[in-house]
Amino acid sequence: MAVIVKxxxxxxxxxKMTFTSKSEADAYDKMLDMADEMFALLSESDLFEDETKQEELSMFLAQNREEVLVALGAKKAKPAPKTVKPEVVADEQQQDAA
Known part of the structure; x- marks a missing residue:
């Protein structure tokens, strides 16, 4: 018999959701807290008459927290990872074959 912690x-x-690790559950709970706060902020505005759209936007902003912080200037964007151009790899493989 196996014991499974959820x-x-x-x-x-x-x-709302079930996780196998406490850290994932805590992160999701924190994201829901952020969405609740965003919903409260958006409800102070007259921009949304449709509560469903307000909830969707709140969840979207909470799920994309890092990008929102970058857009607001509160956080610097992470540099894009360096990628190797395919032709460079092909040239190196041809040189190795010679």
Whole structure:
């Protein structure tokens, strides 16, 4: 018999998501907290009459927290990883073959 530990994120008595690691569950819970705060902020605006769209935007902003912080200037963007051009790799392989 195996023992499986599950971490359940619950909001207002409703199960939202189940995880196998505490850190993933905590991260998801934190993201939901951010979405709740964004929803409260957006509700102060007259931009959204449709509450569903307001919820969707709140979740989107919370899920893309890092990009939002970069866009607001609160955080610097991470440099793009360096990639090797395919022709350079092909040239090196031809030189190795010679």
């Amino acid at each position: 971490y359940v994120v619950e909001r207002n008595g409703e199960e």
